[in-house]
Every structure is written in structure tokens, then in C-alpha cells.
Amino acid sequence: MQNVQNFRNYYEILGVPKDATNEEIKKVFRRLARQYHPDLNPGNKEAEEKFKDINEAYEILSDQAKRAQYDEYSSHWKKGFWGKQTARAKSWSDNRRGGTGDVDYDQFSDFNTFIDQVLGRRKERNGKNTPPPSSSSPPRDPFRPGTTRTAYTISSRSSRRDVEAKLTLPLEKAYQGGIERIRLEDGRSLEIDMPSGMITGQTIRLREQGLGGGDLYLKITVSPHPFFKLEGYDVAIQVPITPSEAALGIPVEVPTLDGWVKMNIPPGVKSGQRLRLANKGYPDEQGKRGDQLVEIQIVVPKNLSSEERELYEKLHQIETYNPRDDLPV
Numbered sequence: 001m002q003n004v005q006n007f008r009n010y011y012e013i014l015g016v017p018k019d020a021t022n023e024e025i026k027k028v029f030r031r032l033a034r035q036y037h038p039d040l041n042p043g044n045k046e047a048e049e050k051f052k053d054i055n056e057a058y059e060i061l062s063d064q065a066k067r068a069q070y071d072e073y074s075s076h077w078k079k080g081f082w083g084k085q086t087a088r089a090k091s092w093s094d095n096r097r098g099g100t101g102d103v104d105y106d107q108f109s110d111f112n113t114f115i116d117q118v119l120g121r122r123k124e125r126n127g128k129n130t131p132p133p134s135s136s137s138p139p140r141d142p143f144r145p146g147t148t149r150t151a152y153t154i155s156s157r158s159s160r161r162d163v164e165a166k167l168t169l170p171l172e173k174a175y176q177g178g179i180e181r182i183r184l185e186d187g188r189s190l191e192i193d194m195p196s197g198m199i200t201g202q203t204i205r206l207r208e209q210g211l212g213g214g215d216l217y218l219k220i221t222v223s224p225h226p227f228f229k230l231e232g233y234d235v236a237i238q239v240p241i242t243p244s245e246a247a248l249g250i251p252v253e254v255p256t257l258d259g260w261v262k263m264n265i266p267p268g269v270k271s272g273q274r275l276r277l278a279n280k281g282y283p284d285e286q287g288k289r290g291d292q293l294v295e296i297q298i299v300v301p302k303n304l305s306s307e308e309r310e311l312y313e314k315l316h317q318i319e320t321y322n323p324r325d326d327l328p329v
Contacts (some may be wrong), residue, residue, distance in 0.1 A: 006111040010070065013143045018071075021306035029058040032224030055223065060118070069118050150292040161211035164217045171225040175257050175282065176184060190216075197283035198222065227255065233290030240299040241265065256280045256292055263294060271298040
């Protein structure tokens with residue numbers, strides 16, 4: 001029996017049960033992404049690898065169709081069906097139609113090959129998976145989230161043999177643009193000057209970079225970010241502040257796509273209140289930028305020093321504000 005290599009339990013990676021809801025998965029992902037983000041762990045290779053695994057797990061489990069395919073694969077992997085029989089499962093083509101078909105899991109030499117198929121990163125001919133590249137083919141980098149991923153299909157309707165490639169970029173790279181090196185599955189490596197402000201679903205046409213003089217069409221996907229969230233052309237982010245910063249209106253530094261900036265906090269700001277940083281959002285087609293929406297989260301310290309506790313006790317004795325005065329009972 002074939003031993004399927006490199007299997008990764010995405011539920012264990014995120015630390016969620018198999019019946020976790022999408023909202024639970026998203027909540028855990030955001031927490032772990034913050035914890036292991038490379039910007040917060042400079043030089044920590046272990047944290048960097050953990051961050052990549054977390055992103056890969058989230059990319060599969062946050063998508064209902066991909067999650068179903070992964071669960072089916074996991075079930076047959078545990079039963080050790082490889083080399084014994086053709087497993088009954090939803091086929092890749094029938095998944096899109098809601099039907100079922102036969103999938104021979106023995107065709108996947110390892111787990112990475114299966115994930116490539118689920119995410120559509122492998123070449124397709126006549127609806128069938130092509131075998132892995134031969135030893136004489138150019139080496140292919142294993143997929144890792146957070147890095148450039150490319151795959152292509154050749155349009156049968158085009159005599160010029162146009163090529164379509166999928167390019168996934170982190171939000172910061174999509175925002176900044178600039179030189180990006182990609183490698184196609186035919187072995188070619190291209191260095192492309194990407195525009196700034198790219199968005200998911202955008203297609204970039206590169207003339208005469210396809211096969212046989214055809215064009216190359218790059219379909220852009222911007223991967224989820226652990227801190228920033230696009231809301232149209234506005235960028236939303238949550239920023240924690242202390243009770244004293246909230247009460248006194250102490251200016252704080254907040255991250256933006258352009259780096260850290262100092263933001264004024266109005267005295268008495270409430271938790272959940274949104275403040276606006278003008279022109280710090282995402283650019284539109286004309287280059288006009290949206291705003292950054294900063295949601296305030298007032299965080300109470302869990303561990304107080306003896307001096308801090310003494311000051312809080314004195315404040316409690318002299319403060320006149322009672323937030324429960326307006327209760328209706």
C-alpha cells in the first residue's frame with residue numbers, strides 16, 4: 001500500500017474541532033496570525049513556518065468546497081485506501097455541478113500534489129490531471145502560502161495559445177506593486193513590473209508572454225491579511241489602547257499600509273468606536289485613495305504592579321463618573 005506523504009491536519013494546525021464553524025475558524029486564524037506574523041517575530045524561522053502553515057490551513061478550511069474535498073481526502077487517507085481501490089468521492093469537475101463521481105486518490109503521489117489539485121494550481125488537459133513533472137522538467141517550488149503561486153491553462157479557442165496564470169500576492173505586495181518574479185509551469189521565469197493597488201479578480205495582460213507568441217493573462221488574488229481588511233477602498237483595522245489613553249485622549253501610533261503613523265485619540269473615546277485616517281486606504285483606478293478606519297478596542301490590563309493597583313484604587317475612590325447611571329432599572 002502506498003504511503004501518502006506530507007499529510008497535514010489543518011484542524012490540528014489551527015487548533016479547532018472538525019465541526020468548527022467558519023466564524024470560529026476565522027477567529028482562531030486571526031489570533032494565530034497575529035501571534036506568528038513575521039513582522040512580530042523577526043528572524044524567527046520557526047514562527048515564519050508556523051505562519052505559513054496557518055495561512056495554508058485557513059485557505060482550505062475557510063472555503064466550503066475546498067474544505068469538503070479536504071475532509072473527503074482525509075477520510076480515505078486514514079482508512080489507507082491508496083493502492084487498494086478507487087475511492088468514491090466527489091470529482092473535481094462534478095463538485096462544481098453538485099454531482100458525484102470517482103476520484104482515484106492513488107494518482108496523488110503526496111499530499112502537496114492533492115492540495116495543488118484542490119486549489120487549481122496544476123495544468124489540466126481535457127478535464128484530467130496531468131502527471132507530476134518528470135525528472136528532466138524544471139524543478140517546481142513547493143506551495144507555501146504567502147509566496148507567489150502560479151498555474152496556467154492553455155485556451156483551446158486561441159490560435160495564439162494564450163496563457164492564463166493565477167498569481168496570489170500578500171496585501172502589502174499588491175498595494176505597493178513593483179518587480180515580481182514568477183515561474184510558469186512550462187519552466188519559464190518572468191520578471192514583471194506589477195502595478196500598485198492590485199485587487200482580487202483583477203486581470204493583467206502581458207503581450208506576447210504566452211506560448212507561441214500569445215499573451216499571458218495574470219489573474220490576481222490578494223491573500224487575507226491578519227490585521228488589515230479591505231472594505232471597498234477603505235482599510236479597516238482594530239487597534240487596542242489602554243483605559244488611561246482612552247480617558248485622557250493620548251495620541252497613539254497605529255500601523256498603516258505606508259507604515260506607522262501617530263493618531264490623535266479624542267478624550268473619552270469608546271471601545272468599538274471607529275476613527276478615520278484620511279487618504280490612508282487603498283487606491284482606486286484613478287489613484288484616489290480611500291481612508292483607514294481604526295476601530296478602538298479598550299483593553300484592561302490583567303496583571304497590575306503594586307503601584308498601578310494603588311493608583312487605580314485611588315482613582316476609584318475619587319472618580320465621579322458612573323457608567324451605570326443611565327440603566328433603565
